[in-house]
Each structure stands twice: as structure tokens, then as C-alpha cells.
Amino acid sequence: MKTAKMTSMERVLTTLSHKEPDRVPLFLLATMHGANELGISITEYFSKAENVAEGQLRILKKYRNDCIYSFFYAPLEIEAFGGKVIFSEDGPPNTGLPFIKNLEDISTLLPPKIRSAKPLHKVLKAIQILKESVKSDVPIIGVVMSPFSLPVMQLGFDKYLELMYYREDLFNRLMQVNEEFCVDWANAQLEAGATAICYFDPVSSSSIIPKEKYLETGFQIAKRTIARIKGPTATHFASGNSLQLIDDVSKTGTAVIGVSAAEDISLIKGACKNKLTVLGNLDGITMRRWTPEQAAENVKNIIEKAAPGGGFILSDNHGEIPIQVPDEVLLAISEAVHTYGRYPIGSNP
Amino acid sequence: MNKFRFLIDGFERALLTVDRSAVDEIFAKSIELGSSIQVAGELVTQALERIGNAWESGNVSLSQVYMAGIICEELIDKILPPMSSERKGKPTMAIAVFEDFHILGKRIIYSSLRAGGFELLDLGNGLTTEDVIKKVEENNVKILLLSVLMLPSALKIKKLTEHLAGTDVKVIVGGAPFRIDSELWIEVGAYAMGKNSADALEIVTKLMGETV
Incomplete structure (x- = not known):
């Protein structure tokens, strides 16, 4: 039986309800490729809301994507706290030296206010432009760094781990500040027109901290934070492993889990069944050297394992496709999703 | 035993x-x-x-x-205090974060090697090709460990290894892009790649033994 063609929004909502839509939704999370589409540098591209909005609209059309991804770059939130961002022409903007130099400074740190944090305004403006354009036909995915993962850029990873293990007082204080900011920032994006929020939380991954530590920290923080975000969320582990956490992640109130390419998608799908929609898990690093044929084969394999029954969105494993991935590979991924992703899965040529 | x-x-x-x-x-x-x-x-x-x-x-x-x-x-x-004569510090070994500022990988390898009785220089973070070349020459570094997190940083190592070709400096790389793409260290011209601190200890122990 064929299913009638759906809009991207209908397709995504159907899969989120663990039913089979007309085909597998494609979330091609290309942030920097929009600069190529506009023929401008990455630095210039991210300097204006209009550039990113236009770039996302071109990606939507060119790759027949099923979402708009209003994510600019990870250290944007660090700019809001007054930290520095280093732009590069061959990769995503990177955070500079951590702005919290002394752990004791955490005791006086305050969450930035959205209305006075200028770096955030271009994202809100881009979301508004995009919403005006796609209306309710295509979901717009906003992004926040989780309160638990943001300190990697605020303090540096090494100092953050030492804080987590040795300075519970300051750790709790930093989480309080970051939770306030995260909730405000997520809700501002939803008010601007975002449909859902991607909650990036790589530090909670079992690649980074043991499960016992996650249950004491990242899990509790996610439960509190997600409960205050006024829209659906997807939790993304940005290449980190999460298979052993799936039951717990489903209890944080999130609807989707972004998973690693290093874990078996069949096992992940089995563990997530009727609890979480799986987002993943093409490997973004090796993707740059794939041929179009390899790209199609990789998409087909993942779809066969994870798509039956719905509850699955095809995407990369990291939430940010490297600019080094050629357009023909992205086009091949899209074509493969449109070919092999038609439901019912299993009866396609 | x-x-x-x-x-x-x-x-x-x-x-x-x-x-x-x-x-x-x-x-x-x-x-x-x-x-x-x-x-x-x-x-x-x-x-x-x-x-x-x-x-x-x-x-x-x-x-x-x-x-x-x-x-x-x-x-x-x-x-074994720093600079103790019992530490294994010759030939000169150094470590750096190349191009980006994600220092955790470097700190793990640095600590593990020092805890294993080796001595090595920390050249810093966010270093460019030119920075590394200058510091390698100034310090007469023979074993250079480079850590990266970002793919573009990893790809830029090629320019550095091309510059160091013909010298006796051995470049050992590590970090997420190299762990994920097992051919990348060859593409950038590294001498070796370590996936973790155990690999680093093994590679350095062998190299120090060969070059003492």
C-alpha cells in the first residue's frame, strides 16, 4: 500500500509518533554549505541573518531536505557570555581560549539576557525570516548547547572535568547559571518560529562520562531543563555513544535521540522502539571521501535497519556536516533517501 | 615477574x-x-x-x-620530579594542540607519558604550522605529538609534515578525526597515529628505545 505524499512537517510528525510516513524524513544538517551556495566566505555567511536564511532555503530546495536547521555555530552561546570565537574558512567557527580563567569566577557569573546578547539576535532574525518563508510545511530546528555540555567551551574540557569531580559547589552554581540561559535561549528560538529544539549534550554521552556520573549529573540537568523548554526537543550526543543510556534519555522528556556512527543502528533502534525517534547515523568524517555510490549504499543499509515502523530520521551522526563533504555526496544521500526510504520499507527495488 | x-x-x-x-x-x-x-x-x-x-x-x-x-x-x-635524571627525556619530545583549542586529548597524553616516567615539552595550544616549525627548531624536538579535535585542523597537518620531510622529526598524531577515519594519518603524512593513551605509551616507548 502506498502512502499519499506528505509535507515535510507531516512526514516528521508521523515518524515522531512511531508510525510510518510516506518516506523516511531526511535531516541534512549542513550548516556551512549555505556559504558555498551563496558564493561567500564562512565568516561573511554567519555575519548576517539574511545569509543563513537564504543558505538554508537553498539547501532545503537543492537537497529536498525535510528540515530547516537554524544552527549557526557551537560557540555562538560563548559569544553571548562575552567569550571569543575564531572564524576559519575551511571549518566551523571555533571557540577561543576559555573565558572563565579562574574557577572562583563562577560564583559571580550571571546568565546573559537574551534581549541584550546581540550575537543571538541574528539567529532569532534568521528563524523569523525562515518561518515566514516555509510557514508550517517544514520544521525549523533551533539549537541549544545543554547546560551540562556548555562548560567545555566556558572553561576548557580539562578544567571542567576537574570541576565536576572536585568542586561540587561551583559545579552546581555553573549548572544553575547555564540552565537559566539554556531555557531562555531555547524558548526565544521557539517564540521566533522554531518548531523544535536540538539539545546538544555530548558530555552526557557514555564516551565521555560513566553512566553512574550521567545519572547524577547530565540526566538530572536534562530532566529539569527540558521540562522548562516550551516545545519538543531532540537530544543529540554529537558522535558520542548513547546505547546504554537510551532508557534514561527517554525519561528526560526528549522525543528524539541523535546517535553515533560507532554504534549499531539496529541495536539503537530496538532499544528506542516506541520511546524515542532515532536521528542518525551517517559518519560525517569519512563522508568527505565517499563516492556517490558509497553514499547511496550507506544510506540504504541504515534505512533497512532503522526505518521500519517509523521513529527514524536519516541524518549524520554529529549534527554538523563538514564543509569538505562534496555536493555530489550530499545529493547522492538525498537521492538514496528518496529512492530507498519510501514506505513500506523492504519492498523497494 | x-x-x-x-x-x-x-x-x-x-x-x-x-x-x-x-x-x-x-x-x-x-x-x-x-x-x-x-x-x-x-x-x-x-x-x-x-x-x-x-x-x-x-x-x-x-x-x-x-x-x-x-x-x-x-x-x-x-x-620523579620534573627534570629528574631518571626520567626518559632524550631525544627531546614535545606535544601540542594543533590549530584548535580543544586541549583534553593533549592533557591526557601528556599526563600519561609523564606518569610513565617520560619527560616532554608542552608547546601549547592552537598552534599554526609556522608556530610548530619555529618551536620544533628552537627546542630541537625529535618526537612531535600533535593532538586535534576538528577535521580541518587534522587536514592542515599535511602542510607541516611536508615541511618537516627530510628531517629526523617524527610526527605522531591523535584525536577524534584520526580515530574515526583510519586512513587520515597516512593522508597527512604522519609517522604514526595513536588512538589512546595506551597507544601513545607504546609508540613512545618503542621510539625512545630506538633513538636513544
């Missing part, structure tokens, strides 16, 4: 649970049993290698690897 063998399991467990009092207690026992360099090589290095391998197989997390490394580094510094 390793005289510390009956201590290794408990030491490893204490490190993984970041149980400082248990770590200190076992370490105190170990220094009664052997020389400083034996404790570094036969207890601490072995425990760190096990932890590095356990991370590789997905059984421990990065935070445990990091905490184990810095705890061991601190312990070994007490019995």
Missing part, C-alpha cells in the same frame, strides 16, 4: 572511581616495593595502558581516562 602485579587491579579500580584515598594507599605500598622508575613503568604505566585499552573497547569513559592520567601524573611527580 612484575613485583606490583598484585596491586594493579586495585590501583586501576581506584583510578576509575576517582577514589583518591585508595589510590594514595596503594601507591604508598608500591614505593616500598621498588624504585621510582619501576613504579612508573610497572604499576602506573600498566594501569594507564589498561584504562586506555578499556576506553578503546568502550568500557570506560574519557573522563575516567583523563582523571586517571592527572592523578598518576601528580603521584609520579612526587617521586
